[in-house]
Amino acid sequence: MPTTPNQLAVCVRGLRKAYSDVVAVDHLDLEVGAGECFGLLGPNGAGKTTTIEICEGLLSPDGGTVELLGLTWERDAAELRQRLGVQLQETQLSEKLTVEETIRLFRSFYRRGPAVGEVIAMVQLEEKRGSRVGALSGGQKQRLAMACALVGDPDLLFLDEPTTGLDPQARRQVWDLIEHFKTTGRTIILTTHYMDEAERLCGRVAIMDHGKVISLGTPRELIASIGAEHMVQFAIDGNTNGLNLQALEKLEGVRVVRCENGGYELQVTELHRAVPAIFDELARRGIPLTELRTHSATLEDVFVSLTGRHLRDE
Amino acid sequence: MSDGTLLAHQLRPVTHGRRLSDHSLVQLTLVRFREFLREPEAVFWVFVFPILLATGLGIAFRNRPADVVKIGAVGPQLAAALQADKSLAVETLDRSAAEQALRAGRIVLLVLPSAGGGVTYRYDDTNPDARTARLLADHAVQRAAGAREAVAATEDLVREPGSRYIDFLVPGLLGMNLMGSGIWGLGFTIVDARRKKLLKRLIASPMSRSQYLLSFLLSRLTMLSLEVLCVVGFGVLVFRVPVRGPIWELAVLCLVASLSFSALGLLIASRVRTIEAASGLMNFVMLPMWIFSGVFFSADRFPAAFQPFVRALPLTAAIDGLRASMLQGAGLSQLGRQLAVLTGWLVVCFFTALKLFRWR
Numbered sequence: 159m160p161t162t163p164n165q166l167a168v169c170v171r172g173l174r175k176a177y178s179d180v181v182a183v184d185h186l187d188l189e190v191g192a193g194e195c196f197g198l199l200g201p202n203g204a205g206k207t208t209t210i211e212i213c214e215g216l217l218s219p220d221g222g223t224v225e226l227l228g229l230t231w232e233r234d235a236a237e238l239r240q241r242l243g244v245q246l247q248e249t250q251l252s253e254k255l256t257v258e259e260t261i262r263l264f265r266s267f268y269r270r271g272p273a274v275g276e277v278i279a280m281v282q283l284e285e286k287r288g289s290r291v292g293a294l295s296g297g298q299k300q301r302l303a304m305a306c307a308l309v310g311d312p313d314l315l316f317l318d319e320p321t322t323g324l325d326p327q328a329r330r331q332v333w334d335l336i337e338h339f340k341t342t343g344r345t346i347i348l349t350t351h352y353m354d355e356a357e358r359l360c361g362r363v364a365i366m367d368h369g370k371v372i373s374l375g376t377p378r379e380l381i382a383s384i385g386a387e388h389m390v391q392f393a394i395d396g397n398t399n400g401l402n403l404q405a406l407e408k409l410e411g412v413r414v415v416r417c418e419n420g421g422y423e424l425q426v427t428e429l430h431r432a433v434p435a436i437f438d439e440l441a442r443r444g445i446p447l448t449e450l451r452t453h454s455a456t457l458e459d460v461f462v463s464l465t466g467r468h469l470r471d472e
Numbered sequence: 473m474s475d476g477t478l479l480a481h482q483l484r485p486v487t488h489g490r491r492l493s494d495h496s497l498v499q500l501t502l503v504r505f506r507e508f509l510r511e512p513e514a515v516f517w518v519f520v521f522p523i524l525l526a527t528g529l530g531i532a533f534r535n536r537p538a539d540v541v542k543i544g545a546v547g548p549q550l551a552a553a554l555q556a557d558k559s560l561a562v563e564t565l566d567r568s569a570a571e572q573a574l575r576a577g578r579i580v581l582l583v584l585p586s587a588g589g590g591v592t593y594r595y596d597d598t599n600p601d602a603r604t605a606r607l608l609a610d611h612a613v614q615r616a617a618g619a620r621e622a623v624a625a626t627e628d629l630v631r632e633p634g635s636r637y638i639d640f641l642v643p644g645l646l647g648m649n650l651m652g653s654g655i656w657g658l659g660f661t662i663v664d665a666r667r668k669k670l671l672k673r674l675i676a677s678p679m680s681r682s683q684y685l686l687s688f689l690l691s692r693l694t695m696l697s698l699e700v701l702c703v704v705g706f707g708v709l710v711f712r713v714p715v716r717g718p719i720w721e722l723a724v725l726c727l728v729a730s731l732s733f734s735a736l737g738l739l740i741a742s743r744v745r746t747i748e749a750a751s752g753l754m755n756f757v758m759l760p761m762w763i764f765s766g767v768f769f770s771a772d773r774f775p776a777a778f779q780p781f782v783r784a785l786p787l788t789a790a791i792d793g794l795r796a797s798m799l800q801g802a803g804l805s806q807l808g809r810q811l812a813v814l815t816g817w818l819v820v821c822f823f824t825a826l827k828l829f830r831w832r
Contacts, residue, residue: 214676216832239678246676250668254510255503263503266496267679290510310678 166225167192167314167345168213173222175208175369182208184369186222190362195336195346197360199353199457201467205369206349207247210318213347214244227313240269243312245303247319253292257283260291261305268310281305281335297328304335315339317348321355333359353457365461372464381455384463386413386425390432393421393449394440401445409435414463425455425463496679500687507661508695518653518695522645522703529768530638530711541605544570544579550591553616554583557608581605583613634714634799642707643794644767649699650726651761651787654733655740655754657695658688662741663750666832675831688734696730704798716801724804725797725811729790732814735821736786742828761787789813 168190175183183205190196198206211217213224215231215238224231229238251260262274272280278287281301286294294302300320307315320336321329336359340346350356356363357377365373365380373380381387394401406415406424411432414425426432429452440447462468492498508514542561545551551564565573573579574594580602582594591613595602665671674684700723707713715722740757744750764778765771765787774782782788793810796802804811 216672216676236678239676242676244673244676246669246673248669249673250670251673252503252507252665252668252670254507259503259506262494263496263499264677266494266499267677269678306673306677 165192166190167194167227168196168347169223169225170209170213171223173209173212173224174220175205175212175217176220181369183212183219186366186369186371188364188371190345190347192345193343194362195340195348195360197356197363198347198349198366199351199356199363199461200349200366201351201461204366206366207318208369209366210316210347210349211246214242214246214316215239240310241313243307243310243315245307245315245317245320247322249303251291251299251302251306253290256288256290257294257302258287260302261309264306265309271309271311274309277305277309280308280338282331295328297324297331300324300328300332301335304332308339313344315344315346317346319349319351321350321352329355353461356457363457365457365464367461367465373460377457380457380460384414384425384455384460386427387455388426388429388432389453389455389459390424390426390429390436391421391449391451392436392447395446395448401440401443405439406436409439411435416462416466421449423462425459426452497683497686497690500679500683501690504661504687504691505694508657508691514656517656518649518699519702522649523706526638526642526645526703526706527710529641541581541601541608542579543581543583543605543609544573545583546570547585550583550585550613554609554612556616557612560605560608560612581609583609634716638707638711639713639799640770640795641768642703642711642713643798644791646700646703646726647729647765647787647791647794648762648767649703650696650730650790651733651758653695653699654692654730655737655758657692658734658737659741659750659754660747661688662738663744663747666741666745666830667747669832671831681831685738688738689731692730692734693727696726700726713798715798717797717803721804722794722797725790725793725807728811728814728818729786729793732786732818732821733790735818735825739821739825739828742825743830761785764788766791784813786814786817 166189168188170186170188173183173186173188174181186205186209188209198209200206208217212219213226215235218231226238227241229241231238255263258274258278261277265271265274265277271277278284281304283298283301283305286298291299291302304317304320307317317336321332324332333355336346336348340359346359348355348359360377362374362376363380364371373383375383401422403415403417406412406422409432411426411428412424412435413427416423424432424436433450433452437447458468493502540559540561542563543554544563544565545554546565546567548564551562554560554562563573563579567584570579570582570584574582580595580599584592584594586592591610593606593609595606597603662671665674675681704713704715704722708715736757737754740753741750744753764774764782765785766782767787771782771788771792772779789810793802793807793814796807796810
């Protein structure tokens with residue numbers, strides 16, 4: 159879909175950043191339309207944070223251009239700071255201040271935005287209004303960090319791993335908050351290495367690896383791109399000599415077979431045909447099955463299929 | 473979706489008539505105070521510790537009545553002659569008991585009659601008390617025998633405020649306090665904020681960087697007045713330490729000293745990322761000054777070859793200036809050298825710190 163430049167919230171061209179020993183971002187191009195919730199996905203070290211911090215004006219790139227809301231850091235830094243909302247990875251806000259004092263401080267930096275009480279209500283910290291930051295739970299701290307990002311009524315919101323390290327309930331609360339913000343029509347860029355997070359929140363996703371975008375599209379498009387909708391994992395008893403990968407790949411409905419940690423992982427187009435075929439094949443060879451699992455293909459499977467590695471592999 | 477409309481309503485641009493307390497500089501400065509006052513240890517070191525130290529040392533070095541020296545005499549005539557001097561406590565002893573008392577240190581001098589009407593002084597000449605006792609005893613013996621001074625001497629005793637140890641100590645403690653709170657107050661807060669990536673978060677917002685530094689200056693000025701009032705007020709009220717120089721000139725001196733220590737703190741904190749490294753660096757900077765700058769004893773005691781170094785330290789300049797102002801009533805015009813040293817440190821440290829400073 160062609161977009162005219164003034165509809166783009168983010169336009170990154172040929173972005174490059176190298177540290178002494180490693181190229182963190184390698185000629186990256188990225189376009190995000192106004193009102194999109196866009197996910198940058200990838201394992202640790204893929205270059206997500208470097209990319210987002212260059213966009214936030216915290217790092218300067220070695221090459222390439224960044225245009226946000228039609229503005230650039232070189233010319234319009236002060237204006238951009240007013241219009242961006244930023245939540246960084248692992249910021250610890252001052253533990254001695256209360257929730258309200260922290261938000262009031264950040265609110266004082268912005269020309270416009272909601273009142274302090276409204277922001278506190280938005281992130282559901284009314285009961286913790288007078289509590290010290292040091293006494294908050296991880297999820298509450300994260301919602302406070304979100305409040306500090308939202309306090310200037312931003313047109314463009316950057317969230318760097320907003321739910322890393324949170325328990326499932328706290329993650330859900332942060333997701334609710336992000337979904338609420340989406341309904342206001344502002345643009346969100348978020349990084350994550352949780353696939354379910356990206357599938358739930360993001361309209362479009364760029365999968366990054368080694369500083370490059372290796373795949374781009376809606377979660378459904380990306381999953382469809384591997385050509386299989388289901389994943390089958392199984393394990394067998396004893397030696398695996400009797401079972402070769404080629405034999406499995408020839409089975410009906412099976413597309414790709416991978417062998418890992420002594421188990422098998424198959425991408426499958428038609429689950430109802432592939433599973434009986436696998437059973438027959440194993441029975442014919444007299445190999446007992448010890449474990450069998452199936453799930454719908456996810457972005458995780460897309461990443462594995464693209465790189466041969468899992469996202470959480472360090 | 474009703475939630476969405478509510479949020480859209482909440483997020484509408486609001487531009488209220490802003491109160492002064494909503495100004496970012498006011499908010500940043502308030503944060504400085506809150507962070508300080510909510511740190512009990514910091515309050516203790518800045519306000520309570522110098523008072524405890526001054527009290528302790530004030531009691532230990534309080535002016536006692538002139539010391540009485542214990543001596544022994546063999547024979548009643550000698551004892552009577554010696555008792556004429558009130559600063560000698562004379563014990564009349566027989567010979568063997570006297571030897572015993574001298575060895576045990578109960579007396580520092582033993583006066584014995586010797587052949588031909590003379591006296592013998594038995595004492596340890598490396599003991600200053602014993603040497604004093606010998607001079608006093610000899611004086612008493614000679615006077616009893618009819619000796620008179622060739623030159624008339626009158627006593628003029630100096631025990632008034634201004635020349636006691638506590639008078640010397642209070643300006644020293646004040647200087648030490650200004651150094652500690654300036655260097656720790658700035659250095660620690662900034663390094664801690666950098667370590668927690670709070671500095672990075674702040675510069676990702678539209679916060680003005682100069683307002684951030686200015687908030688430290690403003691909070692320092694307020695804290696400074698409290699610190700000076702606390703330490704000087706305590707000295708004046710409890711120990712009657714004099715403040716002879718003009719008050720506002722003393723205030724200017726404290727201000728310049730505090731600013732130059734704050735600049736030093738800023739320089740120390742300009743790059744360091746961990747609290748451990750910052751503590752090490754601060755101790756490395758402050759320890760020599762605690763030792764050499766004459767907090768507890770005069771810096772003049774260090775060898776002459778060492779003096780240029782000692783005089784160049786900002787704490788030496790601060791304490792010299794404070795003593796001259798409080799005890800001798802010196803005005804700023806007489807403190808040119810000290811002010812020049814402090815201003816030099818201020819300018820060099822501040823601009824180097826600005827050049828080196830890292831927000832990340």
